[in-house]
Amino acid sequence: MSITNQDVQHVAKLARLNFTPEEEQMLTEQLNAILQYAEKLNELDTDGVEPTTHVLHLSNVMREDEAKDSLPIEKVMANAPEEEDGQFKVPAVLD
Template sequence: MSISNNDVQHVAKLARLNLTAEEEQTLTGQLNAILKYAEKLNELDTDNIEPTTHVLHVSNVMREDETKESLSIEQVMHNAPDEEDGQFKVPAVME
């Protein structure tokens, strides 16, 4: 499988990219190099390999839910541009 200049032009049009002829040539070469490298994977014998969802065995990556002391209102409002009654004050978006 290989990529042609027409393929690059088509994808560039879909992505709304304006490519010069030189950029199209460069991308065509780069994409073909990527495909050539990926074709090496077809040389591997994977008949006796089970499909996996992850390369490492992961059982539970979630931490325990523990309560912690949170910031005080003063600490939270320290960098607020404007506050009123312990709440962030923002410009009205609705009339």
């Protein structure tokens, strides 16, 4: 498979991009180089290789939930710019 200048022009039109003829030629060459490199992957023998979703083993590290005492309201409100009745006071965003 190879990319032509017409392919680049078509995609550029869809993306509403304007390229000079020199830029179109450069992009055509670069995209073809990428495709040639990707074709090398077809040369690999992948028989018996399990498909993976990620190259590294991922696992969630989770701790057990523990009930703990909450912070005292005085500590929570210590750095609040404004407070009212033990709650943060913020400017109204609706009329």
